Amino acid sequence: MANRAFKITPVIGxxxxxxxxxxxxxxxxxxxxxxxxEGPATLGVADWxxxxxxxxxxxxxxxxxxxxxxPVARALARRQFIGRGVLITLLGAPFxxxxxxxxxxxxxxxxxxxxISAMLGWIGLPPIHIYGLHGVVLxxxxxxxxxxxxxxxQGWLMIxxxxxxxxxxxxxxxxxxxxxxxxxxLRDVLPGAVMVVFLICLTSFAVALALGGGPxxxxxxxxxxxxxxxxxxxxxxxxxxxxxxxxxxxxxMVMLWVAxxxxxxxxxxxxxxxxxxxxxxxxxxxxxxxxxxxxTPLLMILFDGxxxxxxxxxxxxxxxGRSLGVALMSTLIAVVLALILALMVVRLRRGAVLVESIGxxxxxxxxxxxxxxxxxxxxxILDPVALALPLTALVNALMSLPFALRTLVPAVRDIEAxxxxxxxxxxxxxxxxxxxxxxxxLRRPLGxxxxxxxxxxxxxxxxxxLFSDPESATLPLQMYxxxxxxxxxxxxxxxxxxxxMSLMLFWIFDRGGRANADA
Amino acid sequence: MKYPxxxxxxxxxxxxxxxxxxxxxxxxxxxxxxxxGPGPAVEAAFEQTCGCDLKFVxxxxxxxxxARVRLEGPRTKADVVLGLDTNLTQTARETGLxxxxxxxxxxxxxxxxxxxxxxxxxxxxxxxxxxxDGVTDAPGNFKELAAxxxxxxxxDPRSSTPGLGLLMWVKDAYGDEAPAIWEGLSDNIVTxxxxxxxxxxxxxxxxxxxxxxYTTSPAYxxxxxxxxxxAAAPFSEGHYLQIEVAGKIAGTxxxxxxxxxxxxxxxxxxxxxxxxxxxxxxxxxxxxxLPDGFETLVTPQKSLMVNxxxxxxxxxxxxxxxxxxxxx
Numbered sequence: 145m146a147n148r149a150f151k152i153t154p155v156i157g158x159x160x161x162x163x164x165x166x167x168x169x170x171x172x173x174x175x176x177x178x179x180x181x182e183g184p185a186t187l188g189v190a191d192w193x194x195x196x197x198x199x200x201x202x203x204x205x206x207x208x209x210x211x212x213x214x215p216v217a218r219a220l221a222r223r224q225f226i227g228r229g230v231l232i233t234l235l236g237a238p239f240x241x242x243x244x245x246x247x248x249x250x251x252x253x254x255x256x257x258x259x260i261s262a263m264l265g266w267i268g269l270p271p272i273h274i275y276g277l278h279g280v281v282l283x284x285x286x287x288x289x290x291x292x293x294x295x296x297x298q299g300w301l302m303i304x305x306x307x308x309x310x311x312x313x314x315x316x317x318x319x320x321x322x323x324x325x326x327x328x329x330l331r332d333v334l335p336g337a338v339m340v341v342f343l344i345c346l347t348s349f350a351v352a353l354a355l356g357g358g359p360x361x362x363x364x365x366x367x368x369x370x371x372x373x374x375x376x377x378x379x380x381x382x383x384x385x386x387x388x389x390x391x392x393x394x395x396x397m398v399m400l401w402v403a404x405x406x407x408x409x410x411x412x413x414x415x416x417x418x419x420x421x422x423x424x425x426x427x428x429x430x431x432x433x434x435x436x437x438x439x440t441p442l443l444m445i446l447f448d449g450x451x452x453x454x455x456x457x458x459x460x461x462x463x464x465g466r467s468l469g470v471a472l473m474s475t476l477i478a479v480v481l482a483l484i485l486a487l488m489v490v491r492l493r494r495g496a497v498l499v500e501s502i503g504x505x506x507x508x509x510x511x512x513x514x515x516x517x518x519x520x521x522x523x524x525i526l527d528p529v530a531l532a533l534p535l536t537a538l539v540n541a542l543m544s545l546p547f548a549l550r551t552l553v554p555a556v557r558d559i560e561a562x563x564x565x566x567x568x569x570x571x572x573x574x575x576x577x578x579x580x581x582x583x584x585x586l587r588r589p590l591g592x593x594x595x596x597x598x599x600x601x602x603x604x605x606x607x608x609x610l611f612s613d614p615e616s617a618t619l620p621l622q623m624y625x626x627x628x629x630x631x632x633x634x635x636x637x638x639x640x641x642x643x644x645m646s647l648m649l650f651w652i653f654d655r656g657g658r659a660n661a662d663a
Numbered sequence: 664m665k666y667p668x669x670x671x672x673x674x675x676x677x678x679x680x681x682x683x684x685x686x687x688x689x690x691x692x693x694x695x696x697x698x699x700g701p702g703p704a705v706e707a708a709f710e711q712t713c714g715c716d717l718k719f720v721x722x723x724x725x726x727x728x729x730a731r732v733r734l735e736g737p738r739t740k741a742d743v744v745l746g747l748d749t750n751l752t753q754t755a756r757e758t759g760l761x762x763x764x765x766x767x768x769x770x771x772x773x774x775x776x777x778x779x780x781x782x783x784x785x786x787x788x789x790x791x792x793x794x795x796d797g798v799t800d801a802p803g804n805f806k807e808l809a810a811x812x813x814x815x816x817x818x819d820p821r822s823s824t825p826g827l828g829l830l831m832w833v834k835d836a837y838g839d840e841a842p843a844i845w846e847g848l849s850d851n852i853v854t855x856x857x858x859x860x861x862x863x864x865x866x867x868x869x870x871x872x873x874x875x876x877y878t879t880s881p882a883y884x885x886x887x888x889x890x891x892x893x894a895a896a897p898f899s900e901g902h903y904l905q906i907e908v909a910g911k912i913a914g915t916x917x918x919x920x921x922x923x924x925x926x927x928x929x930x931x932x933x934x935x936x937x938x939x940x941x942x943x944x945x946x947x948x949x950x951x952x953l954p955d956g957f958e959t960l961v962t963p964q965k966s967l968m969v970n971x972x973x974x975x976x977x978x979x980x981x982x983x984x985x986x987x988x989x990x991x
Contacts, residue, residue, distance in 0.1 A: 180734075190986055244861060248868065256814065256853070257869030275854045354856045354865070358849070358989045359819070366857070370821035373726040374978075376733050376754070459698050519734050527740075529720065621693075627860035628724075629699035630883045630942070632867050 154574075159488025162481050166502055169542055170509050173517015174382050180520050181379030187387070194362045195387060201277060201361075202345035205284035209341045210334060212285065213292035216434050218326070219427035220293070221300035231435060232297075233651050235290040238438055240599035240646045241445075242620050243287075245639040247354055249441030250274075250283055252448070259440070279355030288341040290438060291547075295340065298551060298589065299333035300326070302558060336550050339399040343392055343507035343546070364388050368510050378516070385513040392508025396501045445639060452637030460638050463622035464645060467602055470537045470618060471649060474601035477541035479594050482548035483586075486556045489549075507546050514539060532616045540601035547600075548593035555589040556582065587656075595653035599646040619645070686716045687920040689909075690741040692728050694941075696721040701933075701940040708932045715920055724858070725824045725907075729755055736760070737914050742921045745784065745909035745928075750827055750978065752781050752908060752971045762913035765922065768929040771948045773904060773966040781908035784928050785943040788902035788963055789828045790895035791815060791873040792880045798872050801896040805833065808873075809847030816853050816862045816871040820982055823858045824905075827978065829875050832903030834981040835967045841981060845988035852989070878902065878961050883942050886956045894961070901965030907943065 220232065238246060253259050254274045261271030274282065307325055311317075316324060347365055356362075364384055371380040518535060522528045528535070559582055567573075567581050583590075603620060617625065619642050626635040696702035696719040706717045720741070722731040728746050732739055737760065747755055755761060764782045772786055791808070793801055802808040808815070818826030834841045853871045856862045866874035873896070881893040909928060911921045927933055934945040938954050945953075969977050 193990070244864075247861075248864060251865065251868060251870055255865075255868065255870050279854075354854055354861050357854045358852060359855060359986050360990050366819070366821060369857075373730050374821065374827070376730055457698055516730075516734065519731075523735060523738070622697075624860060625693055625697040626699070627864060628694040629697055630863070630880075630887070631699060632864055635864075 155484070155487045155491060158484045162484050162488075163502055165481075166506065166542065166545075169514065169518075169539065170506060172521060173514045174385055176517040176520040177378045177382040177385075177513060181377070181382060185377060185379030185383045187380070187383060190362070191364070191367050191384065191387075194364050194367050195391070197361060198346060198363045199391060201280050201284070202342050204277075204281050205288065205345040206338050206342035208281060209285050209288040210292045210296075210338050212289055212434075213296050213337070214330065214334075215430055216289070216293045217296035217300055219431050220297055223427055223431070231431070232294075233647070233654065234435075234439060234442070235293055236595065236599065236650045236654070237290070237442055237643070237647055238286050239288065239291045240596070240603050240650060241287075241442075242603040242623070242639070242642060244624075245445055245643065246287065246441065247283060248448075248636075248639075249445040250286060250355070252444035253440050254279075254282065259444075275355055275357035277356070277361065279357065280361055283355050284341075284345050286438065286441065288344060289434070291344075292337045292341055294592070295337045295550060296330070296333055298592070299329045299554075301588075302554065303329055332554070335399045335402045339395055339504065340507070340546060340550055342395050343504060346391055346395070347388060347508060347510065364391075365510055365512070368512055372512060372516060381513060381516070385510045388510055389505060389508050392505055393501070395508075396504045400501065442643070445636070445643060449636035449638075449640030449643075452633045453640050454637075456634060456637050456641065459617075460619070460622050460626075460634075460641065463617050463619045464641055466533065466616065467619040467642075468645065468649075470533055470540065471598045471601040473534070473537040474540040474544070475594050475598040475649075475653070477538060478544045478548055478597035479590060481541065482545055482552050482593055483590070485545075485549060486552035487582075489553050490556045490560050504546050504549075506542050509542075511539070511543075529616075533618075536604070536618065537601065540604050541597065543604065544593075544597035544600045547596050551589040551593050551596075552586065555586055559585050591654050591656050594656075595650035598649040598653055602646040602649060603642060684714070684716050685917055685920060686718055687713070687742050687917050687924055688718050688720060688740050689743045689745050689924065690720050690722055690728060690732060690739075691744070692724050692746040693721040694724075695719070695746060699940070701936045704936045704940065705933055708936070709924065709927050712927070713920060713923055715917075717924070725751065726822075732760060732912075733758055739912060739914070741912050742915040742917045743909055743911055743924055747781065747908050747910070748824060749904075749906050749908070749968060749971045750824070750831060750974045752778065753974055755910065756780055756971075760912055760914075761910040762915075764909075764911055764925050766925050766929060768926075768947060770929065770946050772906065772946060774906075774968060776906075778908070778971070781910045782925055782929065783906045783908050783946040784933065785937045785941055785946055786904060786906040787943040788878040788904055788966070789825060789832055789875065790878040790880075790898070790902055790961065792866070792876045792893055792895050793873045795892050795894055797869075801894070803897065804899045805836070805844050805848070808851060809844065811851070813851055813872040814853045814870075815848070815851050815873045815875070816865050817855055817875045818859055818862050819855045819857055820978075820985060823856075825859050825875055825877075826855075828903050828905055830981045830985055831969050831974070831977060832967060834977055834984075835903065835969050836900035842984045842988045845985055849989050855989075877905075877943070878963070879938075879942050879944065879957075882938070882954075882956050882960055885959065886939060886954065891959075897961045897963060899964070901967045902963035904966045904968040906946075906968075 220228065241249075251258055251274070254272065255261065256271045256274075264271060303325055308321075311321055311325060364387060368381050368384045368388075371377045371384060518539075519528050522531065563581050563585075567577050572580060604618075619638065623635050623638040623642065626632075626638055691702070694700050702719045706719060709715075709717050722728045725746055725748055728744065729751050732741060732744055732755075735741070739760070744755075744761075761780045763779045766782055768782075770776055770783060772783060776783060791802075793813075798813065802811055802813065817829055820826040820830040833844050837844050854865075856865070859876070862874050863876060863880075865871060866876075876895075878895040881891075881895055884890040884893045909925060911918075911925060915921050929947050931949050934947050935949045935951070937943060937945045938957060944957075
């Protein structure tokens with residue numbers, strides 16, 4: 145690696161710039177809050193209870209999501225069936241739904257007045273009780289199982305198909321394929337997947353709390369909310385944000401310590417075509433059950449919202465247009481940043497861990513603290529309200545960066561490992577190398593990352609809420625406004641619009657990325 | 664040469680014309696400025712008389728609104744802040760950002776109003792709302808509610824203004840007995856949501872029999888949806904009062920307009936808009952009375968309210984009790 149002909153300087157330079165930008169946006173707000181805070185802050189008993197519950201539910205949610213995702217991803221990787229592509233796209237849906245919409249969909253299935261309770265009622269059983277720790281975990285599995293499946297599926301698809309052919313020709317089948325090919329891949333992919341889900345559950349579930357049943361199910365993010373809104377205790381808000389970072393950092397360190405360098409080696413760069421796949425009927429059943437679990441709540445959302453889709457006020461469509469603009473801008477920023485960082489991570493021997501960790505720290509950041517901190521920092525110089533949409537795009541891009549990194553880093557590393565030496569020997573460097581070697585092979589992960597970034601940005605409500613004004617409301621915000629004006633029906637219509645647009649964006653980008661794949 | 668000069672002249676005139684239309688900036692909560700809130704109608708009505716440009720800026724909900732003003736501090740762009748409630752006014756007063764409103768209006772509030780900084784524009788009572796065909800025997804007080812097997816959904820007092828209102832309601836009605844009431848209610852509470860929208864949505868979807876909202880909520884369903892099926896349960900302890908107020912920013916660069924706006928706020932032009940857009944009672948009942956349908960609403964026997972100067976202390980105590988009682 146030392147004698148690589150690739151020009152390192154521009155990549156490292158751009159990477160350093162990206163990291164500085166990240167740090168400024170993540171740590172800057174924290175500093176601004178502490179600077180404005182009056183007096184030192186302390187944490188109370190309730191805060192520590194929140195920390196404990198947060199860690200407990202995040203651990204359970206991550207374990208269950210990833211545990212279930214492994215067999216699902218395996219089934220998807222080794223089966224070909226009609227509608228497989230649709231199913232994979234739909235797998236993206238729960239994760240990119242605005243949380244409140246998803247919770248309503250889940251309640252329509254699992255709630256007191258939901259389908260399952262109604263069916264139990266027919267045979268004389270009491271309704272199921274969804275509220276509590278298990279409700280929160282259920283919601284998180286709903287959100288994150290699909291994401292974990294996609295991340296693990298990427299791993300499966302990255303096993304060179306020659307390996308499977310070779311295995312088949314050597315008469316290796318069943319369990320042995322698992323031992324020789326799949327387990328090493330899982331060893332490589334799982335720590336990252338667990339960590340991503342863990343971090344998401346750590347921070348982003350203020351609304352999933354609706355399923356928690358009471359103040360026992362309290363999170364650090366809620367404590368930040370209270371400190372900021374009712375107490376205006378900026379010091380405490382910053383302190384809690386740091387606790388959240390601390391939890392994220394510990395999780396990151398554990399995962400990076402567990403993680404191992406990949407061992408798969410290279411092939412001729414073709415997609416998996418399995419000759420050995422055993423006739424496993426449970427794959428079909430598993431996929432059917434998981435599809436039912438993921439798709440029924442979505443159907444309920446459609447069922448509620450579609451009748452209202454065409455009676456939406458024009459302001460909703462205007463907001464949809466703004467959201468689309470923000471999403472596209474955010475996607476561009478996210479993909480460029482992620483690509484730069486991924487190229488840098490792969491080139492650095494030391495410090496790669498650090499760079500990757502910083503990407504993950506973003507996940508542990510509190511959107512409320514980022515919003516408030518940016519406000520404090522910008523207000524003396526600029527009008528934060530006028531910048532509401534660009535800032536939202538930027539912060540949304542940051543929020544999707546960890547997912548993009550998770551997808552791109554292994555892919556870039558693989559390409560470098562497999563084709564780096566060949567490219568070096570051809571003196572293929574700079575942009576030509578990017579164009580001929582890296583980009584074509586990165587289409588799939590790039591498309592996936594872009595789709596995810598776009599969809600996540602569509603559904604995000606986090607940062608904009610603080611400095612939005614009526615002229616710059618995004619679609620999720622407009623949906624909330626409909627709800628607070630009692631117009632729940634129209635809000636349901638707006639939710640379908642939001643769901644449709646998010647899925648469409650995800651599909652277009654993801655499809656674009658898979659265009660050449662002959663799967 | 665002539666034309667550019669002429670054009671420059673027109674530009675100058677146009678600039679003067681723009682500069683001469685003063686802008687009054689009013690910070691308020693989100694739902695006030697939405698298409699379905701009072702904002703657009705109020706803006707049109709005030710601009711007819713003020714010769715100004717009234718600009719509403721939405722900043723989240725009530726609590727977020729105050730946080731926003733405090734973030735901006737004395738350099739805030741706001742001239743008027745509209746949408747605080749009596750649980751927040753003391754904190755707002757202590758910021759020193761607000762100036763006396765100087766308006767003496769004839770208000771129709773259930774309590775006498777003597778605040779020199781904050782002027783009410785509407786009010787309402789917190790109440791538990793239910794569907795008539797779902798709940799036949801509505802509870803008449805907190806103890807009956809606690810004894811029943813009705814399921815309720817409430818909001819978290821740490822993130823939501825109605826949630827905080829319920830906390831104060833129980834504390835004001837029961838004092839030291841409040842923790843016992845909460846323990847009794849704990850098996851009725853299906854869940855605690857972050858904000859009002861989530862709760863109300865869950866209630867409409869049938870997740871709970873009753874939801875913490877306002878006595879005026881049924882008016883929306885009656886007037887806007889012609890659905891008489893929702894009702895608020897009158898509680899014998901009395902109902903906690905929420906009074907929504909506005910205040911003038913001390914450092915405003917538009918003091919005359921700000922005063923004009925506050926005067927307009929308690930006049931007919933503003934007050935007639937409130938009932939069917941904000942779904943609250945107007946602070947000064949218009950000459951034409953309340954809209955049809957409002958007479959069907961529950962009117963509490965007794966109004967409860969913690970004095971704003973004690974609100975912060977009561978909140979801290981009540982919050983600790985609430986957390987303890989519901990975490991068991």
